[in-house]
Amino acid sequence: MFKNKKILLIGAGNMGQSLIRGWLKHGYKNILAIDPNLEVKKTLSNLEISFHEDIEHFHFDVDVIVIAVKPQVLDEVLHQISMQDLSKTAILSIVAGKKIKVYQEALGDVSIVRSMPNTPSSIGNGMTALCASSQTSEEQVLLSQSLFESVGKVAWVDESMMDIVTAISGSGPAYVFYFIECLISSAVKAGMKEDLARELAIMTVYGSANYALESEKNLQELRERVTSPGGTTEAALEVLTNGDFKDCIDLAINQAKKRSEELN
Numbered sequence: 440m441f442k443n444k445k446i447l448l449i450g451a452g453n454m455g456q457s458l459i460r461g462w463l464k465h466g467y468k469n470i471l472a473i474d475p476n477l478e479v480k481k482t483l484s485n486l487e488i489s490f491h492e493d494i495e496h497f498h499f500d501v502d503v504i505v506i507a508v509k510p511q512v513l514d515e516v517l518h519q520i521s522m523q524d525l526s527k528t529a530i531l532s533i534v535a536g537k538k539i540k541v542y543q544e545a546l547g548d549v550s551i552v553r554s555m556p557n558t559p560s561s562i563g564n565g566m567t568a569l570c571a572s573s574q575t576s577e578e579q580v581l582l583s584q585s586l587f588e589s590v591g592k593v594a595w596v597d598e599s600m601m602d603i604v605t606a607i608s609g610s611g612p613a614y615v616f617y618f619i620e621c622l623i624s625s626a627v628k629a630g631m632k633e634d635l636a637r638e639l640a641i642m643t644v645y646g647s648a649n650y651a652l653e654s655e656k657n658l659q660e661l662r663e664r665v666t667s668p669g670g671t672t673e674a675a676l677e678v679l680t681n682g683d684f685k686d687c688i689d690l691a692i693n694q695a696k697k698r699s700e701e702l703n
Contacts, residue, residue, distance in 0.1 A: 441582050445469040445501040449494060449516055450508035451479045454533060457561040458505065459488060461589035464563075473497060499523040503582060506532045510702075513537060517545035525549045529579040531586065535605070536702030539572050539598060550575040552583040555601060555609045556590070565591030568604040602703070606695035614691070619644055 446467060448455050451474040462470055463486060470488040474480070480490050491497055499520060508516055513534050520530075529550040530542055542551045551572040559565045567587040571580055580595075587593045596604060619640045626636035654661060666672045 441585050442466045442468060444503065444582060446471065446503050446505060446586070447499060447501040448472045448505045448507060449520075450474060450506065451476075451483060451490075452507065454556060454558075454560065455505075455507040456483065457565075457590055458507070458533075458586070459483065459486060461560070461563060462586065463487065465589040467586075467589070471501065494519050499525070499528065501528060503529040503531055503579070503586070505586070506530065506534055508534060510534055510536060513541075514545070517542065521546050529575065529583060531583050535609070536699060538601075538703055539570070543572065548574050550579050552579070553598065553601065554583075554587065555604050556587065557608050558612050560587075560590035563590055566594070566608045567591060568594050568596050568601065568608065570596055570598040570601060602696045602699040603692075605699040606692045609699075610695050615644060 442465075444467070446462065446469060448459065448470065449472075451459065451472045455472070455474070456479075459470060459472065468487075471491065472483065472488055473491045473494050475492050477492070480492065483490060494516065504520065504525075506513070506516060525546060526549065529552060530546065531552045531554060532542065533554050533556055535555070537553070539551045539553050542553075543549075549572075552569055552575060553571075554567055554569050556565050556567040560567065565587075567590070569583060569587065571583070575583075584593050584595075622640035622643070623633065623636045626639065627633050631639075651658060651661060656664075662676075666676060
C-alpha cells in the first residue's frame with residue numbers, strides 16, 4: 440500500500456541508517472537522504488537510495504519527511520523546510536524531547552507525527568511510540584506506523600505520555616545493558632571466565648524476554664515458577680527486595696522522566 444511513497448530522511452546517523460535499512464528490507468523503493476557528512480554518504484553508497492548533502496536547494500516533492508537530526512540543529516532544518524509547500528506532506532520526527540508544538544510553531548498547521556524509537560531498531564527489534572497532531576490524516580497515520588514497523592513494534596500514545604515512554608523504552612535498553620554488565624561482573628568475581636559469563640547473561644535476558652512475550656502467564660507467575668521455596672532464586676530475590684531494588688528502579692525512571700520534561 441505504501442511501498443511507492445516517496446520518503447525523505449533528513450539526518451542519516453545511526454538511527455536514520457537503521458530506518459533506511461529497515462525500509463529497504465520491507466520493500467520501500469523511493470528513499471532520499473540528506474546529510475552533510477561525507478562519511479555517511481560513503482557508508483550508504485551501496486544502498487539503493489538517493490543521497491544529497493545539502494538541504495538548502497532541495498525541492499521537497501515527497502510524501503513524508505523524516506527528521507532525524509540532533510536537537511541543536513533542528514531550528515535550522517525547520518527554517519529550511521518551512522519555505523516548502525508541506526500541505527500534503529507528513530512530518531515524522533525522531534528528534535528527542537521536541538514536542539509537536541515546536542514543529543507547528545515553525546511550520547504551521549501541517550501533519551506532525553512525533554516518535555520515540557529505541558536502539559534495538561538497528562536489528563529490527565525496536566519499540567517505537569508514536570503520537571500525531573490533529574492535522575494528520577488516517578493515511579499518514581498508517582504510513583508512519585508502517586515505516587516504524589519496518590524496524591520493530593509500534594504503539595500509539597497520547598503526547599502527554601512521551602516523557603514516561605522516553606524513560607521506559609527510549610532509555611530502557613541502557614538499563615538492560617547495565618543489568619547484564621552486573622550479572623557478568625558478579626560471575627567473573629565468582630571465578631567464571633568473562634566470555635562464558637557474557638554468553639550466559641545475555642542469553643538469559645534474551646530468552647527470558649522472549650519467554651515473557653510468548654507466554655500467556657503474567658510476569659509474577661513466570662517469576663514464581665522459577666522461585667522454589669528455600670532455593671537459590673528465592674535467596675537472591677530476598678536480597679533484591681531487602682535492598683529496595685524496586686524503589687531504585689522507580690527512582691531511576693522518575694529521574695529519566697524528569698530529565699525528558701526538562702529537555703522539552
